[in-house]
Amino acid sequence: MMKLEKREEIFRAALELIAEHGFHGAPMAMIAERAGVGAGTIYRYFENKDVLIAELYREVEDKLSTAIQEGYVTEKPFRERFLHIGTAVLRFFIENPRDFRYLEQFHNSPYGVEHRRDKLQGKKGEGNLFCMLFDEGIYQQVMKDFPLPILFALAFGPLLSVARDHILGFITLDDALIVRTVEACWDGVRR
Known part of the structure; x- marks a missing residue:
């Protein structure tokens, strides 16, 4: 090898x-x-397991970031960009269930707490696509004026739940249901 x-x-x-x-x-x-x-x-x-876990996280996050940025156009209207990101996130998770389960474990463990905090506070580079989009949405008054953690929860929390339920076989997400789900997330954060 x-x-x-x-x-x-x-x-x-x-x-x-x-x-x-x-x-x-x-x-x-x-x-x-x-x-x-x-x-x-x-x-x-x-060097050790902590290094392996951190590097594996970066690799999975890079794959997710690539999926999100594919076809993302900054000049499109705000709603379309939001729907693009939400759809890309949901599709990535249902097409990569191991990556999804890993990310869930990482973000809900001591390994992910600091990383998540930095991302939500705009200190981590790649997470800034979300932060910039949400900051822009608040500034343009097209999104509710909530702190970023609440906006993330309203926008992406439901996506995580339905991805988990799809992976566990409780629901089957087809294209139409994915679109409707992401649009419902938009309804949760728009003004």
Whole structure:
């Protein structure tokens, strides 16, 4: 196995195991076994488990960011941009259930608290697409004037719930239902 392939296998194994068992239920030895590498091999690529978890998060976040930015046009009307982002987020999650479960665990763990706080306060670069959009919406008075955490909860909280329910098989999201769901999120934050 080539060096890059080993790193990718370690990422894949860590993503699968953490999505299945959580951070504490996925020790490095188990990740190494699933990746088909020796336990010591992981430490050639990642100093420790915390570094692996942070780098895996960045990789998943980059994939999500790429999906969101594909076809995103800053010159389009505000509502269309909001709907684009919401639809891209929801589609990414239902098409990548392991990534979704990983992100949920990350954001709801001590690993994600500081990251999330920085993102909501506009201190992290990529999260700024959301922050800039919401700031613009408040400034243009097309969105309710709430603090960013509340706007995020109103706009994206329902998307997370329906993505989770789709992945668990409680609902089936087709194109029409995705559009209606994202439009309902818009209704929750628009003035």
